[in-house]
Amino acid sequence: MLSDRRPILLANARIVDPSRDLDFAGDLLIAEGVIREAKRGIHAAGVPEGTEVVDCDGRLVAPGLVDMRAFIGEPGAEYRETLASASQAAAAGGVTTIVCQPDTDPVIDDPAIVDFVLRRARDTAIVHVQPMAALTKGLEGHELAEIGLLKAAGAVAFTDGAKSVVNAQVMRRALAYAGDFDALVVHHTEDPNLIGDGVMNEGEFAARLGLFGIPKAAETVILERDVRLVALSRARYHAASITCEESLAVLRRAKEAGLAVTAAASVNHLALNEIDIGPYRTFFKMAPPLRAEEDRVALVRALGEGLLDVVMSDHNPQDVEVKRLPFAEAAPGAIGLETMFAAGLRLVHNDDMKLITLLKAMSTRPAELLGLQSGTLKPGSPADVIVADIDAPWVLDPDQLKSKCKNTPFDEARLQGRVLRTIVAGRTVFEYVSG
Amino acid sequence: MNIAPKTSFVLSRRHLLGIEGLSAHEINGLLDLADEYVELNRQIEKKRTSLRGRTLINLFFEASTRTQSSFELAGKRLGADVMNMAVGNSSLKKGETLIDTAMTLNAMHPDILVVRHHASGAVELLAQKVDGSVVNAGDGAHEHPTQALLDALTIRRNKGRIERLTVTICGDILHSRVARSNIILLNTLGARVRVVAPSTLLPPGIERFGVEVSRDMREGLKGADIVMMLRLQRERMNGSFVPSTQEYFHYYGLDKKKLGYAKPDALVMHPGPMNRGVEIDSAVADGAQSLIREQVEMGVAVRMAVLEALSRNLPNA
Numbered sequence: 140m141l142s143d144r145r146p147i148l149l150a151n152a153r154i155v156d157p158s159r160d161l162d163f164a165g166d167l168l169i170a171e172g173v174i175r176e177a178k179r180g181i182h183a184a185g186v187p188e189g190t191e192v193v194d195c196d197g198r199l200v201a202p203g204l205v206d207m208r209a210f211i212g213e214p215g216a217e218y219r220e221t222l223a224s225a226s227q228a229a230a231a232g233g234v235t236t237i238v239c240q241p242d243t244d245p246v247i248d249d250p251a252i253v254d255f256v257l258r259r260a261r262d263t264a265i266v267h268v269q270p271m272a273a274l275t276k277g278l279e280g281h282e283l284a285e286i287g288l289l290k291a292a293g294a295v296a297f298t299d300g301a302k303s304v305v306n307a308q309v310m311r312r313a314l315a316y317a318g319d320f321d322a323l324v325v326h327h328t329e330d331p332n333l334i335g336d337g338v339m340n341e342g343e344f345a346a347r348l349g350l351f352g353i354p355k356a357a358e359t360v361i362l363e364r365d366v367r368l369v370a371l372s373r374a375r376y377h378a379a380s381i382t383c384e385e386s387l388a389v390l391r392r393a394k395e396a397g398l399a400v401t402a403a404a405s406v407n408h409l410a411l412n413e414i415d416i417g418p419y420r421t422f423f424k425m426a427p428p429l430r431a432e433e434d435r436v437a438l439v440r441a442l443g444e445g446l447l448d449v450v451m452s453d454h455n456p457q458d459v460e461v462k463r464l465p466f467a468e469a470a471p472g473a474i475g476l477e478t479m480f481a482a483g484l485r486l487v488h489n490d491d492m493k494l495i496t497l498l499k500a501m502s503t504r505p506a507e508l509l510g511l512q513s514g515t516l517k518p519g520s521p522a523d524v525i526v527a528d529i530d531a532p533w534v535l536d537p538d539q540l541k542s543k544c545k546n547t548p549f550d551e552a553r554l555q556g557r558v559l560r561t562i563v564a565g566r567t568v569f570e571y572v573s574g
Numbered sequence: 575m576n577i578a579p580k581t582s583f584v585l586s587r588r589h590l591l592g593i594e595g596l597s598a599h600e601i602n603g604l605l606d607l608a609d610e611y612v613e614l615n616r617q618i619e620k621k622r623t624s625l626r627g628r629t630l631i632n633l634f635f636e637a638s639t640r641t642q643s644s645f646e647l648a649g650k651r652l653g654a655d656v657m658n659m660a661v662g663n664s665s666l667k668k669g670e671t672l673i674d675t676a677m678t679l680n681a682m683h684p685d686i687l688v689v690r691h692h693a694s695g696a697v698e699l700l701a702q703k704v705d706g707s708v709v710n711a712g713d714g715a716h717e718h719p720t721q722a723l724l725d726a727l728t729i730r731r732n733k734g735r736i737e738r739l740t741v742t743i744c745g746d747i748l749h750s751r752v753a754r755s756n757i758i759l760l761n762t763l764g765a766r767v768r769v770v771a772p773s774t775l776l777p778p779g780i781e782r783f784g785v786e787v788s789r790d791m792r793e794g795l796k797g798a799d800i801v802m803m804l805r806l807q808r809e810r811m812n813g814s815f816v817p818s819t820q821e822y823f824h825y826y827g828l829d830k831k832k833l834g835y836a837k838p839d840a841l842v843m844h845p846g847p848m849n850r851g852v853e854i855d856s857a858v859a860d861g862a863q864s865l866i867r868e869q870v871e872m873g874v875a876v877r878m879a880v881l882e883a884l885s886r887n888l889p890n891a
Contacts, residue, residue, distance in 0.1 A: 343779030347594075349694035349716030349751060352778055419695030463673060465693030467714070 144566055145191050146170035149526060150182040152195035156202065157499030158515035167200050169522040172565035177516045193560070195526055201498050202514050203235025203266075203523035203561060205505040207325075207403055208379055209454035209476060210300070211237070213259065214252075215244025220456040220543050222256070225476060226264035227541040230569035232477035233558035234452070235523035236267040236513055238505070241278065242300035248273035248284045250292035257293050265568040266561075267523070269295045269509065274313050274324060280304045283313055287320050295509040298325035298379060301426055303361050305331060311368045318373035323508060325377045326365055328386070329427050333357035338467045339428045340413040348419065350466060353428050355383040362386050366393040369400055377508060378402035380453060382427045384437035391446055401508060403449035404438045406479045409486060411435070411548060421462045421469035422548045425453070428471075442500055443492040449508065450500040452479040456544035474542045478549050484529055484556035494529065522565040531557040581607040585883035589701045589708040592717035593758040601726065601762060608727050608872070608879035615651070615875055622878075625654035625885055628685040632658045633675065634711070635691040640846060640870065641711050641720075645688045648877035652885075654686070672696055673703060680704040685888055686881060689713075694751075707884045715749050721845055722755035724876040726763065728869050729800055732841055737764035742794050742836070744770045744826060745804030745853050748777045748815075752845045753804060757783050770794030772826065774815045775806075791826060795835035803828050803844045803854050811852065819852050829855040833863065841865050 149167040154177050156162075166181035167174065168190075177200075186192065206229065212219035222239070229237050239256065241247035247256060253270055260268035272294035273284040286297055297317055303326065304310040310326075317324045334353050339345050341352025362378055366389060369376045381390070381402050393400040407425055412432045416423045423429060441447040455472025462469050475482070483501060487494050506514025513523040532555050537545040561569035583603035593601075614620055630649040632642050642658060649656040659679070661671060672691065679687065686707045689697045694714030701708040712718040730736055741760050747753045747769050760767045761784050768786040769776065770793075781787050788794035795801060806822065816822045833840065842854075842864045850856045859866060 341778045343782040346777035346779040346783070347754075349714050349754060351715075354778070418698060463699075465672065465691070465696035465699055465714075467693050467695075 144172070145189050146187050147562065147565070147567070148181060148186050148190050148192045149195050149200045149524070150192055151197060152200035152526070153197055154200045154516065155495050155498055156516035157495050157503040158202070158517060160495070162495050164197070167516060167524065169524065169562065169565050172522055174516055174518055174520050174522050174524070176518050193526070198559065199494070199527045199529050201525055201527070202502040202516055203525050203563065204233050204480060204501045205236040205238070205509070205511065205514050206234045206452045206454065206476060206479065207238045207449050207505040207509070208405070208451040209237050209239055210242065210456070210472065211239045212456060213243065214255065218543070219458060221263070222260045222268055223263040224541065224543045225454070226266045226268065228474070228476040229266045230561045230563070231541050231558065233480045233525040233527060233561055234266060234476050235525070235561060235563045236269055236506070236511065237476065238269050238271060238295060238509065240300045241271055241273045241298065246273050246277050247271070247294070248276050248278070248289070250285065250288045253289055253292040253294050266563050267513070269511065271296045271298045271325060273297065274299050275304060275309060278302050280306055280309055283316055286317050286322050290320055290322050295511070296323040296325045296377070299327065301327050303327050303329050303331065307364060307368065310365065311371060314368050314372040314374040314376065321375070323375045323377055325379050327379045328358050328361040328365065328381065330357045330361050333360065338424065339416060340430045342413070342431065344413050344416070348416070348466070355385050355430070358383060358427060359385045359389055362389050366398065366400060369393070369398050370396070375399040376401070380405050380408070380427055380451070382408050382430045382438070383434040387437055387441045387446060394446070401448040403451050404442070404447055405453035406450055406475060406482045407453060407473055407548060408435065409438055409442065409450060410482045415548065419466040421464065421466055422473060422546050422550060424466060424469055424471045425473060426471035439486055439491045443496055448500065448504045450479070450483055450497070451505070452476050456542055457546045458544050462546050473546055473548045474540070474544055475547070477540055477542060478535065478547060478554070480527070480558060481554040481556045482549060487529070488555055522562055524562040525558055526560040527556060527558045529556040531555065533557060581610060583607050583883055584886045585880070586887060588887065590719055590880055590884060591698050591701060591708065591710045593719045593722050593755045593762070594717065596762065598762050601723070601759060604723055604876070604879050604883055605727050605730060607883060608723070608875045609731070611875035611878040612872065615871070620651050621653065622651060623653040624882055625649065625652035628654045628885060628888070629683065630654040630656045630686045630688065630881065631679055631684040632656065633661065633679065633687055633689045634659070635661045635672070635689070635696070636712070638690055638712070640873070641690065644870070644873040645711060645877050647874050648881055651874070652878055652881055654881070672700060676700045676703040686884065707888060709880060709884070712751055714751065715754070716751050717755045718751040719755050720873070720877055720880055721752050722759040723880070724869060724872040725756055725802065725843060725845070726759055727872045727876055728843065728865050732865060733799060736760065738766065739799040740766045740768065740797055741800040741802060742768040742770060742798040743802045743804065744791065744794065744828065746775045746806045746810065747771050747780060747804070748775045749807065749810070750804050756802065757785055768794050768798070770826070772816060791832045792835050795832060798836040798840050801828060801833065801836055801840055801842050803842065805845065805847065805849060806853050823852055827851070827853055827855060828858050830857055833858055843869060845869070
C-alpha cells in the first residue's frame with residue numbers, strides 16, 4: 140500500500156486550499172506525484188484507468204502541513220528521535236514536510252552535513268525533510284556560518300536553533316550577509332542573560348511555585364533589536380517562536396514599516412498556558428515558556444488577523460531521564476509533529492478562527508517563506524496532501540504515538556480531529572486504521 | 575510519663591508538602607498539639623512512644639544542621655527509629671540521585687521521610703514515588719511548612735493570637751521558602767502581612783499574594799507587631815542582587831533604630847542561621863524583643879506535632 144503510486148482520486152471532499160483562498164465541495168485528482176486538478180465533479184467525468192478512488196464523504200482534503208520547527212536528534216542523538224521515527228510521527232499527524240533544526244551533533248553548519256541529512260532523509264524518512272542550517276558556526280553566536288554554500292547544499296533557512304545570537308554586531312552582519320543570498324534568517328528570540336535562572340513565565344504563578352521567572356522582556360528585547368537590525372539590511376527575517384502580546388506589537392510595527400519580518404508561534408503557545416504546568420509538570424516546560432492566558436488569547440487573535448504568519452509544532456523529543464526531574468532541572472520541550480493539527484483544531488472548534496486560516500499558517504505560509512512548492516493544491520504542485528476528519532473525537536494515548544519520546548503535553552487530552560490519510564509526492568504514506 | 579496527648583487531632587493527609595492547601599482548622603490543630611509538646615520538652619522525661627516501631631528517615635539533599643537535628647530529636651522523642659541521610663550535592667546527576675534514592679529508601683519501608691532539596695517541587699516529585707508519609711523540610715524557593723508552623727506557634731504563645739496582627743517579613747523574599755510558607759500561613763490565620771525588600775529581592779507577582787509590599791523599612795515596619803528577618807545568602811550580596819553588605823545593612827538591616835519604627839512591643843524573629851551585621855544587628859538579635867532562641871525550641875515541638883499527626887493516619891496506626 141505504502142509504495143502505491145497509482146493515481147488517486149479524492150472524491151466528495153471538502154477541499155480547502157489556503158494558497159488560493161478556496162474552500163469548496165469537490166474532488167482532487169493526483170497522478171505521477173503531482174496534483175492534476177481540484178474541482179467539482181471530476182468523479183463524474185471519469186478518471187484514468189487504475190485510479191484509486193477514495194470516497195471522502197465530505198471530509199477535509201488540504202495541503203499537507205509544513206512544520207517549520209522540529210528538533211530531531213539525527214545525527215548525534217538518535218535515541219531521542221531519528222529522521223525515520225520523526226517522519227512516521229509526522230505522517231500520522233498530517234505533516235508532509237519537516238523542517239529540522241541544526242542543533243544536531245555535529246551541528247548542521249557544514250554543507251556536508253546538510254547533504255548527509257538530505258540523504259538520510261531520502262533513504263529513511265517517509266515525508267519530506269528540509270534542513271535549516273546554522274546561522275553561526277557551531278551555533279556559538281560568534282562567526283558566520285557558510286550561508287552561501289549551505290544554501291547551495293539545500294538548507295532552506297538559517298538559524299541557531301533554540302539559541303539567540305546575543306552579540307548585536309554578529310547579528311547585524313549575519314542579516315546583512317544573508318540578505319545578499321536571499322536567505323531566510325530564523326531566530327529564537329530569548330535573551331539568555333534575562334532568562335538567567337528562569338524556568339517558566341515570570342509572574343505570580345512562578346512565584347507561588349518557587350520557580351524563577353523568565354520575563355517577557357527576554358523575548359521582546361531581542362525581537363525589537365532584531366527588527367531594528369533588519370531595517371539596516373535586505374534580509375528576510377522570521378522570529379522562530381514568539382509567545383506574548385508585547386512581541387505582537389513589535390511584529391505589527393515591523394510589518395507596517397514594510398520590513399520583511401514574519402513570525403511563528405508554536406501550537407503549544409496557542410493551545411496552552413502557564414497554568415497547565417500545575418504541580419510542576421515538566422512536560423509543560425518549554426523554551427520559550429508557556430505564558431499567561433492573555434498572551435495565548437493575543438496570539439490566537441493575531442493568527443486570525445494574519446499578523447502571526449506560521450504555526451509550528453516545536454517538536455522536541457526528550458526522554459524520561461531528562462523529564463522526570465525537579466522542574467528547574469528538567470529539559471524543556473515537547474513533541475508535537477503528531478498532534479499539531481489536532482491541537483490547532485481546538486482553535487477552529489472554539490470558533491477562534493476559520494479552518495482555512497489555521498491551514499494557511501500550517502502549510503501555505505511556511506512553504507512560501509521557505510521557498511517550497513508545497514502548501515498548495517494548485518494543479519501542477521507536488522501532491523503533498525492530507526485527508527482528515529476534523530470532527531472525530533479521540534483521547535491521546537502516548538503509547539500510540541510514533542515518536543521515540545512520549546513527552547507530550549496533550550497526554551490523555553481530549554482532541555477533536557484526526558488525519559485519515561497522508562499523501563507525500565503522490566504516495567500514500569499513512570492511513571489511519573481505526574481501533 | 576507516657577500519657578497520650580490530650581489533643582486528638584489527625585492530619586487527614588498522607589504528606590505535609592506545604593502550607594498551601596492547609597485549612598485554618600488543620601493549622602490550629604497542629605499548633606494545639608505542638609503546645610502540649612512544648613510542655614513535655616521542658617520536663618526531664620521527654621520520651622513518648624507513639625511512633626515506636628516506626629522508621630523515620632531524614633533525607634537532606636541540602637545541608638542543614640538545625641532543621642535536621644530538630645527533626646531527629648522530634649522523631650526520637652516520639653520513639654521512632656531515626657536515620658539521617660545526608661545526600662549533599664555530589665557530582666552525581668542530581669535528578670538521578672533524587673529518584674534513585676527515593677526508590678532505594680522506599681524499599682526499606684520507612685514510615686516517614688523528611689526531605690529537603692534545593693529544587694522547588696522536588697519533594698513533591700519524591701512523594702509520588704514512595705509509600706510512606708513525606709514531610710517537606712524545605713524545597714528550593716517553594717515551601718518550608720514546619721518553619722512557618724514553628725513561627726506561628728512562637729507568635730501565638732507570645733501574642734496570644736495571630737489574627738489581626740501585623741507581621742512584616744523583611745529581606746530576601748525572592749529566594750525564600752520561609753517567606754512563602756509564612757505568607758500563606760499568616761494569611762490563612764487572618765494576620766496582616768507585609769513584605770519589605772529591595773525590588774531585586776522581590777519575586778514579580780508578590781503583590782498578588784495578599785501582602786502589602788514596601789521597599790522601605792520605615793514604611794514597612796510602621797505599626798508592626800512582629801518583624802521577621804530573612805537570611806541573605808552571601809553570594810547574593812556582592813553586586814548581583816544588592817551592591818554590598820554595607821549598603822544592604824544600611825537600608826534593610828534591622829538595628830535598634832529601625833526596630834523603633836515598629837510597635838514598642840514588637841517582637842523579632844529570624845529562621846536562622848543569622849548573618850549578624852548583614853540583615854540583623856547583634857543588639858537586636860540578642861535583645862529583649864528577640865524570639866530567635868525560642869523559635870528553635872518551638873521547632874522541636876512543632877515537628878513532633880507534625881510527625882504525630884501524620885502518623886495517626888499511617889496504616890496500622
